[in-house]
Each structure stands twice: as structure tokens, then as C-alpha cells.
Amino acid sequence: MSPERTENFRRLAWTMAGLAAALGPHLLRMQSWVSAFVIGACAWRLLAERRGWRMPPAFLRGLIAAGVTVGVVIGYSTITGLDGGTALLALMSALKLLETKTARDHTVLIFIGWFLCLAAFLYAQDVATAAWVLSTVWLLAAALFRVSRRGMDGLASGPFRTTGGMLLKAAPVALVLFFFFPRVEGSFWGAPSSERALTGLTDEMSPGDISDLTQNDVVAFRVRFAGNPPPPPLRYWRGPVFSQFDGYTWSRGDVQSFRRPAVAHAGAPVDYTVTLEPTGQNMLFALDMVESWTPGLAGQAWDFGLRTRRAVNAVLQYDARSYPRYRAGDELALSLRNASLRLPPGRNPRSAEFARQLRERTGSDAAYVQEVLEHFREQEFYYTLTPPGLARDSVDDFLFNTRQGFCGHFASAFTSLMRAAGIPARVVAGYQGGDWNPLGGYLIVRQSHAHAWSEVWLPGVGWRRVDPTAAVAPERVERGLEASFAGSEFLPGALARNSPLLWQARMFWDNLNARWNDGVVQFDRATQDALLSDLGFDDPDWRAFAAALGIGLGLAVAGLVAWLALEFRPRRADPATIAYRRFTGRLARRGIENGVGEAPRDFAKRVRRLRPDLGTPALAITETYLRLRYGPAPAAADLRLLRALVTRFRP
């Protein structure tokens, strides 16, 4: 390849490396045709550059651009949302690759790369994402450096290193801006839409949903307790409550509103702070029974669930207070009673018949509840992570046929049996338990802690939690999922749980993420106000922000200027050169200037021509100087001689 083509290829390689890193986090998230197109375009361009193929003509590029835009509109149904916008940005970068020639084209690609970095943060803000994206920013800036160089002459260090130095110099300015740039409450044009599919509990539950969820070991939320955490059997985190059953799937149903029954709290409260990972849903999780929470964040529904107005699409932190001992709903309104008894007509007939017969044999509702739990315990029911699929009449199939199920199956069947016997009941989904992180002193609740249980209404007792899973596998509630399946089934994170070292590393990593969430992701106006108060600004207003920002930036920029001045500080000459400069300086004062590019010997000869009287000392000084600078072994005696000669040199 010609030198020019080699140079073009290297520039392209830098830009594409940066762009690839920026696209990386999106490739799995975007629709597969988008990812395939982007990867294809990158590969084609690299090959084209190597082989010297011609770029596609303008009309073809226009055609492709129109095509992919239509594709995004169809595939994502919008181009303004986060998903559609990101896909469009990725596709445009791929298209730009098909015409990249000038430095300006490269720059456009690098700018798109930076926007893709921002988009990655709109999806996730955890430590790993942050580390990847900030490295990508570095790589993209290095690519910009490389592309903007007018030719690599080997004088500056490599693009990556130089840019690293620049970013290091930029860090103080960036930190000051981060801490003191005033955050605004609310948003200018609406929060990101909730079009994202996230793992977690939803407003529906079919058999198998929760066992699928428990395969996922990602964090649902973290909880920091003000005092001691409640014991494991009390760690029931209420999520969505399902009152409507179609024979197969439980759902919240039509969002019909009932009056929320009164709740009487008793005993000692538990105070805690939850840091919830994005769910894309409108619910918060709280220990039963929640009494108060961060004001204005959510409202409590008639089923005691906390509902937010907007979907939780970013990490959200809230405080709450719960009472593990409570009485809820002494009175049951007729409409709610009816809704809590409704079963789909004609479905699951065998279990309905079984319930009626069993209820007739027992004296009271409370005794019937115990009787059904006994049934689960004594008959051959198996608690398993991988239950077989169920027929359309899922409860009948489970109770009389497969008899293998996960918490969802037990909760569903139990609730059906309650309703069939005339006891108001509903399914509650949420999380049960949590991993205690001893390093950070907080509880990690993962998707694998997802759980489902039942709530029945008994006269004189109100709504009471009954966990049928606990009847079959009490260790699930006492000691967690892994205890119930010890050695028998593969669980996510099992490897880590069985190795103390890995377990510790995992806890360390999680603690890092938790601190990251608290310190960086959740850094908001309230934190800023507290920080400014600590700095001595009482009751911070805009003037405090301006002052902090001004002083901080002034200091940071002064540091930067000093750093640069240090890098560019004058070279200290060696003693011989200093002495020689004194010699040339004296001659310059007499009008004999050392010409640019004039070698010392030539200069001495010129001096001799112009001032024959100075010829001999000038030549002696020059020869001694040259011996010191370029001779094989500079001698201390020579330096003394040079200094003496220069001192005596008086033109």
C-alpha cells in the first residue's frame, strides 16, 4: 500500500475501534437486523479500505439511508424513543462509514460515538457500564487526536497516551462541574418512555414465570436498614398483587379501585432505604406492612402495593418504614369480597369440587387453610425449579397430575382452592429473603429471590399472609432458595455461593456497585445542598452554587495551567552550554551575532575575520566547548578551563 493509503487505513482503524467500543453495549440490545447491518457495514468498510474498493455512489447510500429509517419506524414504531433513537444513531454511524474520507467524516463518526456513550448511560449506570463507557470515551478522544494530527512525526507520544494525559488534566475540572453544577428537579421534555423490556416482576403471572425469573441473578434492589434487619422469615417484599384469574394466568386485572382497608400497625417498626434498579414498571417494593415512605413518590393502592405515577426507568432510592406485625382490613367491602372470590366459570372443575368437599369436612375457614397446607405437605408434592408445563386448566393439572411446581404454582393452586371454598384470597408476588452483604452491611435482593405467596381474608383477622411454599419447602423461607435445592438443581450463582473466595469477590463487587449507586448515580440536588452546607454555605441558593462553581473551576484551571507550564518549562542547559552562551552573548553585545544554523567553528572563524585580536581566545573557547559537548569523555578540567577562558574574554 502507498504511504497515503496506509495513513488512511490507520486513521480509519482508530475511528472504527472507537466506534465499535461505543456500539458494543448496544449490539445485544438493538433489534438483530440493526446490529447485523452495523457489523456488516464495519466489516465491509475495513475490507474496502484494505482492497481499495470504491465507496457506494451517493444515490445508493441515500437509498440505504431511507431504507433503514423506514426499517426503524416499522421495527420500533417510533424514532424518538430511546430504543429507536439509539438504533437510528447506530445505523447512521454505519452509513457514515460507507462514505468516510475526510477528517471531517471521521469527526462526525467520533461525535456519534460519544452520543452512543450517552445512550448507554440512559440504559444502565452500573460500575461495569461506567468503566466500559469511560474507556470508550478515552478511545474516541484518542481517535480524534489521531485523525486531527497533521502527520505522525513520533514527537508526541501515542494518541492513547497523550489523550490519557489530557483526560487526567481534565479530571479536576470535570469533578468540580459534577459536584457543583446545579441539578434541576423534573425534566424539560419528559422522562424516557417505558418501552424497555426489563427482567423482573410484571403485572401478570403465568405458571413458570417466577421460576424463569429465579434463573436470573441480577440485582432487583438493595436495602440498607437503620437498625437490625428483620429475620429471614419476615423478609417478604410486597410487589404486584393479583386478584384476577383466568384459569391459567393471574393478573392485577382491570384497574378497578376499591377503598383501601384500614391497617393497624403494632410492635417495633423497621426503617430502611431501598435502592431500586430500573424495573420499567410502576411499582415499588416494601416489607409488609409498609406504613410510610418517601413522600410524593408513590401512593398505596387498595391491595397495599405501592404504585408510582411514572415507570421506574432509572435507579430510584426511597426510604420506608414497615411494621412486621399488623392487622389489615377488619372489614371487607362487598365489592372487594366478590372480586376476591371470583373464579373463571367452568375452569379447573376437579379442584373446585375437591375444595368444596374439603371445606365441608372442616369446621372453620382457618381450619380449612391449615387442612390445605397439610394436603400440600403430606401428599407427594415436589418443589422444583423446572416444573413441567401445565395444561389450560393449570390448577387441576398441577394438583392432580404433575404435582411438581415452584412457588407460583403453589400460590396459584392454594388461592384457587381458597376461593372455591368461599374464602376471599389473592396472589401476592414480590421477593422473599435476600443476600446479606457483610462488607457493605446491606441486603441484596436479586431476581432469583422472586417469590409468590397468598393472602387470605379471615373474619376477625383481616388479610393474612399464607405462604404455601413454606409448607412444602420450609427451608426456602428460612434459609433461601439455595438451601431448598442444595446439590440437586443448578441455581444461578451456585458456583459463587459454594466458593468462599468467589462469594467474597462477588460481595465486594456488589458493594462497589451499591456505593456507586449511593455516591454517583443518586447524587442529586439534596446531596448537593448538603455538600454546600458542609462547605459553609448556609441555606444554599444560586449564589452559593455560583461561588462554589467559580472558585472550584478557578482552582482547577489554575492547576491545569501550572501543570502545562511545568511540561513546557525551559530546558536547563548543561554547564558547558551556559558558559558558551555567555561567550556568544558578549560578542552579540559588540554586534557580532551568532547566525542561525551557524556552527560554532564557523562562528569562531568569522569572529577572527571580523576582530583578528579576538581570534585566538574565540577559537580556544570554541574548541574547549566542542570537546566538552561532543568529545568522548568530558573532563572536569576542561569545564574549569572553559569557564576561565570565558571570564577573561572581554571583547
Add this chain to the structure above:
Amino acid sequence: MHDWIRRRQGPDGDTVTLRRGRIYILPTGLGLAFGLMLVAMLLGSLNYANNLGLVLTFLLGALGVVAMHACHRNLEALVVKAAGTEPPFAGHAAVFRIALANRGRASRCDLEAVPDAGVGAEASIAGGAEATVEIRVPTRRRGSIVLNRLEIATRFPYGLFRAWAVVHPGLGCLVYPKPAANGPPPPLAPGRAAGGSARRGEDDFAGLKDYHPGDPPRHIAWKAYARAGELLVKEFSGDAEVIPMFDLADAPGADLEARLSVLARWIVDASARGMTFGLRLPGEEIPPEPGESQRRRCLTAIARFEAPAADVA
């Protein structure tokens, strides 16, 4: 703007150190686009209350600030020195040599020397080193041309900002008359006026003498060189060769410039043939000499002869 800067800075000597007060800096088009991108990212991050988005925005913004200071610093304390010129024939480009000295430890990259007209030059200089760049300025007519204004600029690093300093070197360069395309042959008749004098011709070989620059190459004794490794020149004795004395009065032409062009042609041709020649202008006479320095002396004389005011580049 140019006048304002000139008044502000005052006249420059041969050596100029670029101090802070004479370095200007503005964002480039790319820098403005970068700024727009940052504003968009800032609004997006604030809107979504996305702290890491803000970290990203602030980091890039701070990188821009660093780039601005680094760009400025890349010029500050740079020493600019006039380092000679190379006179052209009218119509060709005059070459001005500018030495750039980096007295600092860090290297200075992608420096550009940009004249108002003509072709600039680029250089990167390691810490403590010097580089000489050549600026080519087109010329129209003989006489002299002055490099009045020169920008020393840089976009390093990232090309987001352009820092520049203006120096006024006031560096003059002679411009020789353009040699006439096909002038008449010079009058070589001996005895014409007081010019011609007898010199050794090349009829008979007379011996060898040391080579001096300006001796005709075809007289070099190549065999002797191959034997002894010494450059020797054959001498001949015989009929006298005419030593021409180029006289403005002999040069035909419509006006002075045309006649000077003819003189230039004669000088260039004679010099190319290794001849010995002299020049006579009204009020000035250069006695015959051979060699490169004679060529330069004669061309300089006709360039200066009743020269028009210097062109300003």
C-alpha cells in the same frame, strides 16, 4: 484587524519570542460543533437526571478546556527567527526561511507558518530543538519582495481550537529579473569597448592545475581523478578566448525590464557554461570572474538596478 495587531505589537526584530500577549485563540468549526454536541448532551443528561451522562458531558467539556490551554501553550514561548532567503527569478516563488526554536522540554507539534499569500509550511519540534521551515511566496516582478506578515498557528491537539500569533518579520528577498526566453546571443567580439581581455583558450593542452569551483566541468581531468583521487583541471594554451563583458547598453529590448531580462539570460547561460564574465551597468562595473558567486553578484546587481519599490507579500 491586521493594522490593529501591528499597532498593538509594535515592530518585530529578527528574533521574536511568542509571549502570551500576542497569542490569539478561537474555536474552529469543529470546536463549535463539539460545543453544540456538549450542550445537547448536557440538556439530555439533565432532562433524564442521569448523573453518569453528566459525568460524560463534564469530562468531555473539561477535555475541551484542556485542549484550549494545550493549544495556546503549544505556541507560547516559541522563538521565531528569520533564517535567510533564497532569491528567485521573477515569476517564481521566493523562499523565506524561518527558524522555530522550542526552548521548552515538551515537544511542540503541528505548528504551521502561514503567509498571507503563497505556500506555508508545517513543523513539529522536539523539546529543546529547532526547525527551519521554508515559506514560498510567489513573485511578479524583479526587485525585492518583503515578507511583511506571517502567522504562526497551531490546531494541536484535537483541532478544536486554533491558536495563532502574528509576527512582522519585515524580511526582504531579492527577486532577479526573469531571464528572457530567447534573447539574442551576447556580443562576443573581442576588443569591443574595454571589456574583453585575452585569457587562455583550449587549443593546446598546457598542464594540470587544482580544481576551483567555477572551473568548467568539461575541463576536469577525470582520468587523473580516477588515478589520484584529486580533482584537477586541464589547462590549455593557444588562441585567446574572449571574456565577455555584458553591458546593459548592448542588451536589446523595448524597455529597461526587457533589457535586464536579456542580461539575466546572458548571465545565466554563461554561468551554466562555466564561463568567465563581467557585467557593466551605468555607474557600476563588476570585473570578470568565473563561478557561482559571480553569477549571484551580477544577478543581484541587475535586480537592484533602478529597482521598483519592494513588493509586499
